[in-house]
Amino acid sequence: MLIAGMNDLNDAVAFALAAQSNWPASMYMPDGQFVMTYDSGEKAPDNEVLGPVTPRGGPAGLVYRGAEKIAEWGDVDRADMTFSVAKSYLALLAGLALGDGLIRSLDDKVAGYALDDGFTSEQNRDITWRHLLTQTSEWSGTVFGKEDRIDHNRVVGVAVADAPKGTRRAMKKPGTFYEYNDVRVNRLSRSLLQVFREPLPQVLKRRIMDPIGGSQTWKWDGYRNSYDTIDGKQMLSVPGGGHWGGGIVISARDLSLMGRLVAQGGVWDGKRILPEGWTSELVKPCPVAPFYGLMWWLNTGRRQFAAASESSYFALGWGSHIVWIDPENDLVTVLRWIDRKKAPEFVERLLGAIKA
Template sequence: MTDLKEAIAFAQAAEARWPRSMHMPDGQFVMTYDSGERPPDNEVLGPVAPRGGASGIVYQGGRLLAEWGDTARADMTFSVAKSFLSLLAGLALGDGLIRSLDDKVAAYALDDGFQSEQNKDITWRHLLTQTSEWQGTLFGKEDRIDHNRVVGLAVAEAPKGTRRALRKPGSFYEYNDVRVNRLSLSLLQVFKEPLPAVLRRRIMDPIGASSGWRWDGYRNSTVTIDGKPMVSVPGGGHWGGGIVISARDLALVGLLVARGGRWNSRQILPEGWTDELVKPCAVAPFYGLLWWLNTDRRQFAAASERSYFALGWGSHIVWIDPDHDLMTVLRWIDRKQAAGFVERLLAAIAK
């Protein structure tokens, strides 16, 4: 398919401009540099791995359609980890560790992080839709660092990191990594087991993922649960750490979600959970449960409106398009040019 080869060539030519070392000439981590953060907000707490080149995989109808680049290389994925957290939240709900997404997190008596007047009414759903407005400091990072952060379709009223008045939980959407890390810690507390271990045992091993992926925490994110030290892992690589994984393993996870959480004859994710992931948030209809939606085709105009995505800075994209039975992974593509690949791929498969 000549047109498919042209789409792949486009993706390879549109490689992200981030330095392979992941550090700017002055030594600053490219993620915090890109975010415009200054000391002390830009302090890196977790490992940073040099990156590989552009790569990708396309499946249609469960069949491998295309593959390019070093798809076996494990690289940082940044906020794709958020979408992994949503899968773990589904397991917690299915296990009865979380009774309802609309339960107040404070009712679980995990710690004092939800006892304040601002935080006491926060629910699990609020955390999963980034509408919690949680206030506090976690692992040395204050929620204020990501106030007024512009990601995707959000519009900021002031420069990122500018403190703003907080709203009622559930009434305002803000992309905030401190709050996502708070969700991760809360999930660790209900599982009482490190999240990477839960992910490996319950999802990655059953779908045949490699042993080469990892989920790094911070140097200061070890907590004690039932007398045992456990590392709380972040929902991204904003300050280092996060999920380091290959395109091939990402593709397996994408296929699992695209198949409704079922792998061969085994239901890995709770029945119906993948439908829950893509229900639009009331105050942010472009967002589900830590998965991005294509509402009004505002993410990618060429993709079907039912498309949904795990997205990570850099850019890392897991694109599921039910209307075309497509599951696509893109690694290290310039985000501004990703739409061009989407258009070319869809044109290629239409012929």
């Protein structure tokens, strides 16, 4: 999609197309290892893939300024894995649970809602929903065969660690320490399943994706062993990413709908989809990790993207997948399969184009 008279914007699009990820199209390295676990440095048995892996497409994206689409490139209707962008969807579902009264307060202890024994230990019994959503829970245990230890000392974004990823460390008090940990995110997802008493993909489809005009091509894959029994029924619990396969497989166009919904305060065509105030709650900085909100990345101190406004916030997934919301410039941008190291230059080019 080339735009007449917008050479700088067309140049930004051309840059995004040329700056694609170096991940293999098959999603597997020559030695047969899944690229995600390879990139994170995991070894057997920690790197065992439990869910489906979808071969990837090429770079794609969209840019909206307000309600107007000002750029589009690549196959925006191809459904691809999104990895940790799924975490930001979990945050939207948590908002629905809160609005429905299924969760009374984010500061309630999850133990009071659990249908299993995952929050009965001394380490876990005081964990709140807010702790899980800010990745400060320090939850300890195993979820569908994956132990939280696998992501101990994991470095993502601006986080730091004292030892190699996967090295067991002493646990800290919930709420006092931030660690990006996919096992704990999967624990959050399982806990949300237990309060909805309905598979999360069904909730997402009925309550969010269908009302905002989403396609029928997206899906949310689970693991081969990620089932829970609720009310006598076996239900699939889905992961908050594609770390070990599975996760949300969705198109760039559908991602843009989600981004625009959040940018509009949870309202779509005059109808409230997300509880009032929830999108503001998503972007409140976590006290111990001010670069993170509720499963959304913030641009505090412009540490994510120096060229972007500090009010910008992001759903981010390895690969890389980016949903960038910039309230200051009224932008919603989706990037698929861009080299993460080159994404900052795209941001700079795009902002230069719209301000030219």
